Amino acid sequence: MGGALPALVAGFHLTKTVGxxxxxxxxxxxxxxxxxxxxLPRVSLxxxxxxxxxxxxxxLPGxxxxxxAEVLVCDDESTDDTAGVVRRAAADDxxxxxxxxxxxxxxWIGKSWACHQLAAAATGDLLVFCDADVLLQPGALAALWAELTRQRSEVFSVFPRQQTGTLGERLLVPLIDEVLLSFLPHRLLSLPVPAAATANGQLLAFRRSAYQAIGGHRAVADRIVEDLALGRLARRRGLRLGLALGGDLVSAxxxxxxxxxxxxxxKSMREAHGDRDAxxxxxxxxxxLAYTVPWLRWRSAPGWRLAATLSVAQRLLVNAKTGRGSPWEALLVPVTAPAAIPVYLLAARRRARWRGRSYP
Known part of the structure; x- marks a missing residue:
C-alpha cells in the first residue's frame, strides 16, 4: 500500500498534464x-x-x-456613487x-436580477454581459465576435487574463485557469458530451435567440454560480457553447x-461541489494529498517526486498559455492547498456574504 498511494497521485498528475x-x-x-x-450584429454591452x-x-473607457450599439449599466442598489459615475460618463457618449x-x-440572487433587468432593457441581437472588473482593449469585441462565429457558438464566454496584486491572490486566483485548462478539453465542446459545459460570467455573450431559448437569467434566478448553471442549461437545450481565453484583449x-x-x-465553492459536505x-x-504531501514526502518514493515536479510544471504551463504571472509563482504550488482551507471552511458554513448581501 505504501507504494500505491504515491503511484495514484502521480497517475493523477500525469493524466492532468496530458489534458x-x-x-x-x-x-x-x-x-x-x-x-x-x-x-458585427447590433451588440448590447x-x-x-x-x-x-x-x-x-x-x-467604462474600454x-x-x-x-x-449601446452600453447599459445596471445600478444594483449601490450604496456608493456608482450611478453618478455612469451618468457623468454618459454625458460624453x-x-x-x-x-x-x-x-x-x-x-433571486442579486447579480442574476441585475442581468435580467439589463436584458429586458437591451435592444441588441448579441447580448454581452461584462463584469465591472473586466478591462477590454480596443478590438476585444471584434475578436469575440470572430471567435464566436468561428466556433459556431450560440453561447460564448471569455476567461479574462487574471491579474493579481498580492501574494494571497497569487496563491488562489490562478486555480481558475488551471482547473479550466486541465479538466475541460476544448475539443469536447464540439461533441455531444453533457459534462463538457461551463461558462464564465465575467464576459458572457448570447445570441438573443439563445438567451430567450434557455429562459435567460430567470432560469437560474436562485443560483449563486449562475454562469456555470447557464452553461449547463444551454448544453441541455442543445445549444452550442464556445470558450476562449482573453489573451492581451481581456483582463480582470x-x-x-x-x-x-x-x-x-x-461563496461559489459549495455549489461547485453539489452542495455536499462530503x-x-x-x-x-x-x-x-496531491499538491502538498508530495513535497513533504519527496525523499520517500519516486512517485512523490514525480507528482511534485508535475504540479509545478502544470502551473508554469498554465501561466505560459494565459500570459499571466511569473515563473516564481509556480513555487507557491505546495502551499496553495493549505491556503485554500479558509475557502472550504467558508463554504461549509452554508451561507455566503458578498457585497453586503447574504446568500444561503
Whole structure:
C-alpha cells in the first residue's frame, strides 16, 4: 500500500498534464487580428454593477472603445456613487445608459436580477454581459465576435487574463485557469458530451435567440454560480457553447487581497461541489494529498517526486498559455492547498456574504 498511494497521485498528475498539453495546443485565445467574420450584429454591452464606483472609471473607457450599439449599466442598489459615475460618463457618449435597478424579488440572487433587468432593457441581437472588473482593449469585441462565429457558438464566454496584486491572490486566483485548462478539453465542446459545459460570467455573450431559448437569467434566478448553471442549461437545450481565453484583449482583477479572494471563492465553492459536505471534505483532502504531501514526502518514493515536479510544471504551463504571472509563482504550488482551507471552511458554513448581501 505504501507504494500505491504515491503511484495514484502521480497517475493523477500525469493524466492532468496530458489534458493540459492538449488544451495548450487547442484552446483558443482572442487575437488582435481576428479571422474573417460576418459584420458585427447590433451588440448590447451589459454591465451589472453593485458598489462599483471605484472600478467603473477603469472599466467604462474600454467598453466605450468597442463598436457596440449601446452600453447599459445596471445600478444594483449601490450604496456608493456608482450611478453618478455612469451618468457623468454618459454625458460624453450617448451609447452609455444607466439602468436604475429595482429591489430584487424573493428567490433571486442579486447579480442574476441585475442581468435580467439589463436584458429586458437591451435592444441588441448579441447580448454581452461584462463584469465591472473586466478591462477590454480596443478590438476585444471584434475578436469575440470572430471567435464566436468561428466556433459556431450560440453561447460564448471569455476567461479574462487574471491579474493579481498580492501574494494571497497569487496563491488562489490562478486555480481558475488551471482547473479550466486541465479538466475541460476544448475539443469536447464540439461533441455531444453533457459534462463538457461551463461558462464564465465575467464576459458572457448570447445570441438573443439563445438567451430567450434557455429562459435567460430567470432560469437560474436562485443560483449563486449562475454562469456555470447557464452553461449547463444551454448544453441541455442543445445549444452550442464556445470558450476562449482573453489573451492581451481581456483582463480582470477579481479580488483585492487574500481576505476578499477567500470570500469570493468561498461563496461559489459549495455549489461547485453539489452542495455536499462530503464532497467538500473529499476535495480538500485530495488537494492536500496531491499538491502538498508530495513535497513533504519527496525523499520517500519516486512517485512523490514525480507528482511534485508535475504540479509545478502544470502551473508554469498554465501561466505560459494565459500570459499571466511569473515563473516564481509556480513555487507557491505546495502551499496553495493549505491556503485554500479558509475557502472550504467558508463554504461549509452554508451561507455566503458578498457585497453586503447574504446568500444561503
Amino acid at each position: 493540459l498539453l492538449d488544451n495548450l495546443a487547442s484552446f483558443p485565445v482572442l487575437g488582435r487580428r481576428p479571422s474573417a467574420a460576418p459584420p 451589459l454591465v451589472p454593477a453593485r458598489d462599483e464606483a471605484d472600478r467603473l472609471p477603469r472599466c 467598453l466605450l472603445a468597442q463598436p457596440a 450617448p451609447r452609455l445608459r444607466l439602468v436604475p435597478g429595482t429591489p430584487r424579488p424573493p428567490g 482583477r477579481m479580488y483585492d487581497g487574500y481576505p476578499q479572494t477567500v470570500r469570493g471563492l468561498g 464532497l467538500l471534505l473529499a476535495s480538500l483532502g485530495w488537494h492536500l
